[in-house]
Amino acid sequence: MTWSGLFENMSPANFINFSFLPKFGTFFIQGVEYTLILSVIAVAIAVIPALLLALMRLSKNRVVKSVSGAYIALFRSTPLLVQLYIIYFGVFGLIKIPSYNIFGFIDIARFIPGVVALALNSAAYVAEIFRAGILAVDIGQTEAARSLGLNGRQAMSLVVLPQAIKNILPALANEIITMVKESSICMTLGMTELMWGAKTVAGTTYITIAPYVLAAIVYFCINFPASKAIEAIERRMRRGDKK
Amino acid sequence: MATKNDSVQLLISVRDLTKTYNDGAVRALDNCNLDVYRGEVVSIIGPSGSGKSTLLRSLNLLETPSSGSIIFDGVDLADKKVDINLHRRRMGMVFQHFNLFPHKTVLQNITLAPVKLKLQTPDEAHETAMKLLERIGLPDKADEYPARLSGGQKQRIAIVRALAMNPEVMLFDEPTSALDPEMVGEVLDLMRDLARDGMTMVVVTHEMGFAREVASRVVFMDMGSIKEENTPDALFDAPKDPRLKEFLAKIL
Numbered sequence: 001m002t003w004s005g006l007f008e009n010m011s012p013a014n015f016i017n018f019s020f021l022p023k024f025g026t027f028f029i030q031g032v033e034y035t036l037i038l039s040v041i042a043v044a045i046a047v048i049p050a051l052l053l054a055l056m057r058l059s060k061n062r063v064v065k066s067v068s069g070a071y072i073a074l075f076r077s078t079p080l081l082v083q084l085y086i087i088y089f090g091v092f093g094l095i096k097i098p099s100y101n102i103f104g105f106i107d108i109a110r111f112i113p114g115v116v117a118l119a120l121n122s123a124a125y126v127a128e129i130f131r132a133g134i135l136a137v138d139i140g141q142t143e144a145a146r147s148l149g150l151n152g153r154q155a156m157s158l159v160v161l162p163q164a165i166k167n168i169l170p171a172l173a174n175e176i177i178t179m180v181k182e183s184s185i186c187m188t189l190g191m192t193e194l195m196w197g198a199k200t201v202a203g204t205t206y207i208t209i210a211p212y213v214l215a216a217i218v219y220f221c222i223n224f225p226a227s228k229a230i231e232a233i234e235r236r237m238r239r240g241d242k243k
Numbered sequence: 244m245a246t247k248n249d250s251v252q253l254l255i256s257v258r259d260l261t262k263t264y265n266d267g268a269v270r271a272l273d274n275c276n277l278d279v280y281r282g283e284v285v286s287i288i289g290p291s292g293s294g295k296s297t298l299l300r301s302l303n304l305l306e307t308p309s310s311g312s313i314i315f316d317g318v319d320l321a322d323k324k325v326d327i328n329l330h331r332r333r334m335g336m337v338f339q340h341f342n343l344f345p346h347k348t349v350l351q352n353i354t355l356a357p358v359k360l361k362l363q364t365p366d367e368a369h370e371t372a373m374k375l376l377e378r379i380g381l382p383d384k385a386d387e388y389p390a391r392l393s394g395g396q397k398q399r400i401a402i403v404r405a406l407a408m409n410p411e412v413m414l415f416d417e418p419t420s421a422l423d424p425e426m427v428g429e430v431l432d433l434m435r436d437l438a439r440d441g442m443t444m445v446v447v448t449h450e451m452g453f454a455r456e457v458a459s460r461v462v463f464m465d466m467g468s469i470k471e472e473n474t475p476d477a478l479f480d481a482p483k484d485p486r487l488k489e490f491l492a493k494i495l
Contacts, residue, residue: 143305143403144342148356148408149332158359162346 017210024201024211030105031197032218037106038186038193039179042118043126043172049119050126055156057131068127074122080117081185087117088189105192114186118179126175133168134160170234177223177230184219194218248260252442255279255302260311260321262297262467271297271320272308273467279412286443286454288474289464290490295447298311298464299416302445303327303334332360333343336407338419341397343389344405349376350385354493370408395426399433406437413437415446451494455479462486 021028056068075083092113099109137160145155184195198215202208255278262272262284272294279285287295298307302313304327315330322366341433344352353375363371365422367410376382389397393453398418405413419427438444438457448454454461455475462472463484471484479495482488 138340138342140342141340141341141344144336144338144344146328147303147305147331147334147336147414148405149328149360150326150356154359158355161345163344217491 004173014207014209015213017207018214020201020205020207020211021214024197024205027197027201028194028214028218031194031215032222033103034106034191035180035195036191036222038111038115038191039176040215042115042183043122043176044181045115045119046122046126047172048174049123051130053123053127054130054134057127058134072124075121080121080182081188082118083121084114084185084189085101087120088113091116110189110191113189114183114189117214118183118186122175122179125178126172129168129171130164131173133164133166133171134182136167138164166237170230170237172228173225177226180223181219221230253278254281255445257298257302257316258312258314259307260298260301260313261483262294262301262306263309266310271306272301275311275464275467275469277469277472278442279445279464281411281443282441282458283459284438285463286458286461287445287447288449288451288454288461288490289470292476293464294467295464296416297467299414299445299447302414303331303336305336317364317408320396328431332356332362332408333411335402335408335410335413337398337402337405337413337415337418339420341389341394341401341421343397343401345389347393348386348388349400352389352400353407357407362408368414371407372403375406376400379403393426394422395429398422398426402430402433402437412443412445415444415448417447417449419448419450438467449494451479463490465490 034099053068053071054063057072059065059068097109099107101107102111141159141163142155145159146152150158181189183193187196187199188191190196194215198211201211205211251453257275257277260272261270263270272468275294275298277285277298287299291297301308302315302320304313308321311321315334318325318330320327320330343349344355347355347372350369350372353372354363354365357363357366357368357371371384373385376385379402381396381400385398385401390402392400402413403419418434419430422430427450431450434444434446434453435457444457446454448456458475460472461475461478463478463486465468465483465484465486471478471487473477478487479491482491
């Protein structure tokens, strides 16, 4: 191999060789759909356990608090890929899910373990979002509610959480964006999301760079406008706050 | 006060109340004893950091005492077995920073607790709230959100929110300290009205004029303990405690 051969693939033309599109375009379209469905459902599933984890973490009971703390530490301190494998092969090695396609391209035998793994991971991060959102509400609100005779749960659900939502929603939307990117890891389990589509096209056509470039463009075109939209909404909400 | 007539009923009796932080390193309250009789207005004064807010907030257990007891209408609130929520309903609390619920309208702020605690039906609560708002001259603000009100209006509504629970005592934690000077008057006027109507009140305040005029008794605190208590005239005109003399010399 000559030196020039080493850089053969670096030719700019290879980055934009989208000649595979007419034949393999559906891999990308279904891939995007798969990615979006996977991410949104994973975060949606994560919301309830995350709220529980956050409330547990804010609890005065030391045991309850440390159970939640341990969960969050565990999921935030190990790689998502490792969690994915342990849950896929460990947990779902015992619970067999029959192969069944929904929408024609989502095989639940792979989708369910994947979405559960992502949700369990996301719950740890969303829990911290909830916790921060709750703590951002002035303690005087809780004190006012409690001094009216409302119990802790009523104060939380009637007074604190409705105000915390404003802090929580933008961060939650950002978590979905993170998930859109992170879920590419599910490719390793054969879940047919966007990255899997790109890899399959690359393997089939021997066009090695452009499919990934296209995948990057698609990820960018989803996430960048979405994060800008969230910023704009956040700004507007802050303006509404001003007295 | 042992000299009080027996017909005057003791409502709150604080005994040997101590509150420490950091495993006893900081003593926020040091062996405080205080009696509050029905219909009385007790003003608590003292320099900042003297523990007056802590003492007030202990009365409805927003601060948990380290030791001692708080007997409210015969029940020791410091006892962990007591359901504090049932007693807090009967004690209204007004904060320095109002703490109205910003996501609720004025009316919802007032009716929330009575309705959720099933003390009043929504209709009754609505009626009570409107009557109270009329009393303070703000019925047209019923559907406004707190952000659209002035500080004085917010605090008067916070008082009304507490009154809607029909409390037996009202606790005020520096109710005028966060207000612009021109709004202090309207809040003090309302408090004066309440006192005249016979409401039992405990008021932490820097408004010496108010303490002198409205209070039946003034309590001076310093370094977490009650240094002197007396009728306003006696306390302000003939202070005995050296720290109180020093304090009065500075502010009057």
